[in-house]
Amino acid sequence: MNSAAVWRSRTGAWTRKVDDMANKPILKEVLRDRGVSRRGFMRYCATLTSLMALPAAMAPRVAQALEGAPRPSVIWLSFQECTGCTESITRSSAPTLEDLIFNAVSLDYHHTLQAASGHAAEAAREAAMKAQDGKYLLIVDGSIPLGNPGFSTIAGISNEDMLRDAAKGAAAVIAVGTCAAYGGLPMADPNPTGAVPVSHIVTDKPVVNIPGCPPIAAVMTGVLAHFLTFQKLPDLDEAGRPVVFYGDTIHDRCYRRPFYNQGLFAEGFDDEGARKGWCLFKVGCKGPVTRNACATIKWNGGVSFPIQSGHGCIGCSQPDFWDAGSLYTAVASPTADITPVAGIAAAAGIGAGVAVAALNLQAKKKAAAESTPVTVQELGGKQ
Amino acid sequence: MTEPGMDLLMWARGTGFQIAIGVFLFGVALRLVEIFALGRKADVAPAKGDAVSGGFRTIFSRFVPAPGFAALLPVQVIGGTLFHFGLLFIVFFFIPHIAVIKDTFGLSWPGISSAVINALTVVTFAILVVLLVVRLRHPVRRYLSDFQDYLIWVLTVLPLVTGYMAFNAVGPYIPMLATHVLSAELLIALIPFTRLTHAFTWVSSRYYNGAFAGRKGTSS
Amino acid sequence: MASSGMSEPEKSVLIEIHQAVSALLEDGSESAIDVSSMPLSAADFASLEEALGCGEVEATIDAGGKSRVRETGVSGVWIVEHFSEGGGVLAKTIEICETPSILRAHREDIEAGRDELGRRLA
Numbered sequence: 274m275n276s277a278a279v280w281r282s283r284t285g286a287w288t289r290k291v292d293d294m295a296n297k298p299i300l301k302e303v304l305r306d307r308g309v310s311r312r313g314f315m316r317y318c319a320t321l322t323s324l325m326a327l328p329a330a331m332a333p334r335v336a337q338a339l340e341g342a343p344r345p346s347v348i349w350l351s352f353q354e355c356t357g358c359t360e361s362i363t364r365s366s367a368p369t370l371e372d373l374i375f376n377a378v379s380l381d382y383h384h385t386l387q388a389a390s391g392h393a394a395e396a397a398r399e400a401a402m403k404a405q406d407g408k409y410l411l412i413v414d415g416s417i418p419l420g421n422p423g424f425s426t427i428a429g430i431s432n433e434d435m436l437r438d439a440a441k442g443a444a445a446v447i448a449v450g451t452c453a454a455y456g457g458l459p460m461a462d463p464n465p466t467g468a469v470p471v472s473h474i475v476t477d478k479p480v481v482n483i484p485g486c487p488p489i490a491a492v493m494t495g496v497l498a499h500f501l502t503f504q505k506l507p508d509l510d511e512a513g514r515p516v517v518f519y520g521d522t523i524h525d526r527c528y529r530r531p532f533y534n535q536g537l538f539a540e541g542f543d544d545e546g547a548r549k550g551w552c553l554f555k556v557g558c559k560g561p562v563t564r565n566a567c568a569t570i571k572w573n574g575g576v577s578f579p580i581q582s583g584h585g586c587i588g589c590s591q592p593d594f595w596d597a598g599s600l601y602t603a604v605a606s607p608t609a610d611i612t613p614v615a616g617i618a619a620a621a622g623i624g625a626g627v628a629v630a631a632l633n634l635q636a637k638k639k640a641a642a643e644s645t646p647v648t649v650q651e652l653g654g655k656q
Numbered sequence: 657m658t659e660p661g662m663d664l665l666m667w668a669r670g671t672g673f674q675i676a677i678g679v680f681l682f683g684v685a686l687r688l689v690e691i692f693a694l695g696r697k698a699d700v701a702p703a704k705g706d707a708v709s710g711g712f713r714t715i716f717s718r719f720v721p722a723p724g725f726a727a728l729l730p731v732q733v734i735g736g737t738l739f740h741f742g743l744l745f746i747v748f749f750f751i752p753h754i755a756v757i758k759d760t761f762g763l764s765w766p767g768i769s770s771a772v773i774n775a776l777t778v779v780t781f782a783i784l785v786v787l788l789v790v791r792l793r794h795p796v797r798r799y800l801s802d803f804q805d806y807l808i809w810v811l812t813v814l815p816l817v818t819g820y821m822a823f824n825a826v827g828p829y830i831p832m833l834a835t836h837v838l839s840a841e842l843l844i845a846l847i848p849f850t851r852l853t854h855a856f857t858w859v860s861s862r863y864y865n866g867a868f869a870g871r872k873g874t875s876s
Numbered sequence: 877m878a879s880s881g882m883s884e885p886e887k888s889v890l891i892e893i894h895q896a897v898s899a900l901l902e903d904g905s906e907s908a909i910d911v912s913s914m915p916l917s918a919a920d921f922a923s924l925e926e927a928l929g930c931g932e933v934e935a936t937i938d939a940g941g942k943s944r945v946r947e948t949g950v951s952g953v954w955i956v957e958h959f960s961e962g963g964g965v966l967a968k969t970i971e972i973c974e975t976p977s978i979l980r981a982h983r984e985d986i987e988a989g990r991d992e993l994g995r996r997l998a
């Protein structure tokens with residue numbers, strides 16, 4: 274069953290659910306209702322354990338954390354975004370890992386999924402924030418426009434105000450997607466809305482960045498599972514990304530690396546090299562400068578990722594990737610057009626050359642005019 | 657928040673590249689006009705041979721060292737020749753470099769296996785080190801060497817080493833790639849202001865010597 | 877089963893398995909090795925499977941997605957694979973135990989089954 278539909282069918286019960294809160298472990302009943310056997314749950318836990326690069330022996334601990342521990346309250350705020358991040362995580366036609374995680378948490382607010390509830394949803398958010406003050410997880414997707422508060426509002430509240438308010442009582446803040454993590458598409462030149470990432474506004478507590486346009490659903494799930502299992506966030510790098518998923522670049526783990534090493538490149542998208550699956554460096558692959566787990570975890574349950582499908586990586590999890598030159602220009606090739614510079618420089622050089630030449634010729638003439646013949650006696654030589 | 661090294665790489669690909677090419681072209685134009693405007697001194701003696709054929713012949717004959725020279729200085733002759741070819745192949749036949757040229761000028765040609773270029777880089781670097789050592793150890797050569805000699809050695813070796821390190825993922829990749837591009841841009845920009853000008857004056861220089869001698873009827 | 881011609885990662889996994897089986901015999905302690913997150917190439921893994929050989933049991937599981945359990949030629953050493961909808965491998969582990977826990981019926985499922993059966997008999 275479509276999980277988004279599942280949430281919508283429950284919107285009538287949102288206000289009641291707020292009282293019935295996150296402190297009761299009701300995951301088992303939820304799983305039973307959805308026809309997931311204990312065996313099915315173990316399957317999920319084994320997969321999650323592997324995803325988080327934990328030793329296989331930790332699977333029982335992951336299972337215990339997911340079903341035994343209290344379900345933390347999660348508030349999901351969507352700002353200037355395309356909803357791709359939410360879609361990546363919730364759109365599925367069968368129970369998936371992502372589904373399971375959403376059953377292991379108490380998703381107390383998500384304005385896109387709860388759109389039909391109207392004001393009741395906002396009331397639920399405020400109640401959850403109050404009841405779970407200091408304990409809820411705040412997930413944000415989309416950038417925040419600072420140019421004018423009216424550019425993006427929810428129920429008349431500006432994104433900036435809602436974020437500042439919600440971040441105050443959050444135990445942790447997770448910025449999902451490149452827009453929330455680094456500004457993404459809205460922040461691309463000329464940034465008409467004055468978009469900024471979450472970390473620009475939330476500065477008093479750690480912000481976990483899970484970039485990607487959209488992020489790999491399994492990465493999102495892995496981070497949440499880590500939080501649920503260990504009650505703390507995974508290790509982050511200096512750009513706020515979980516090292517376990519963003520430690521390597523695509524190039525580091527790309528299966529086409531042997532072709533790069535040999536120098537076998539596709540020249541276009543339909544030539545012999547492309548058909549043979551050669552390296553996509555020349556058609557603009559940004560794999561060498563992009564950190565993400567696409568080359569190992571892949572997309573849509575491990576089906577494929579852009580390079581495997583024949584298109585170079587566009588660097589969608591990197592800060593400022595939209596302004597990093599053409600998607601189809603090689604990663605170290607120039608982004609600037611040098612024709613005007615070349616013309617001016619050459620002309621200036623010729624001009625300078627003519628000037629210097631004139632000075633040289635003048636010096637030569639002067640030397641010729643001033644030169645006088647010298648006799649051997651003057652030189653002090655013998656007759 | 658940024659990815660370490662990316663700002664530098666983007667600058668190198670944008671403004672840095674424009675500056676490097678601009679300074680390079682300015683310098684090359686200046687130098688060529690300066691040199692050719694000086695002209696050649698008129699030779700009033702009657703011609704005993706042909707200048708033009710002498711000139712063209714010399715362009716190619718100078719590829720072979722003067723008789724006895726190779727036996728006298730084998731390290732310099734062999735090493736010098738090899739590293740020039742090495743640099744030529746590395747710069748113009750490594751496919752990612754051809755990609756840069758194609759993206760800038762639209763020109764493209766087949767390249768050489770990256771594995772071969774990788775090995776060639778090590779060999780070329782080793783030869784350059786040997787030549788530096790030979791220069792430093794000989795008292796006369798050391799005396800004759802000035803700051804510029806050492807500067808152009810460093811300028812040539814930096815892109816070689818950083819390029820090798822980037823390709824083989826030695827050290828953090830993104831800052832290494834940025835450093836490689838910047839060091840190449842520095843080299844390009846400074847070529848016309850150092851002895852490296854010989855890179856494009858060698859043809860006219862050899863022609864001049866050949867024509868001068870050819871007209872006099874002497875060998876060159 | 878010669879150990880020459882084996883790659884280093886493959887050899888180290890086999891040594892680990894050997895130690896784990898000894899531990900299983902000694903005090904019944906079970907272990908598991910996650911091979912999907914190891915730097916083993918496809919060729920390495922095929923060679924590993926060949927080294928372990930084929931056992932007597934093969935089971936397919938359909939519990940919200942497909943999984944497969946195979947006994948290797950070394951009794952007590954099992955290969956457990958979990959697949960995604962698209963057929964990609966989500967996780968692959970080598971379990972050293974008498975029976976992989978995923979094959980066993982679990983108390984909650986048994987209780988739920990008994991209650992359902994009771995309802996049908998009533």
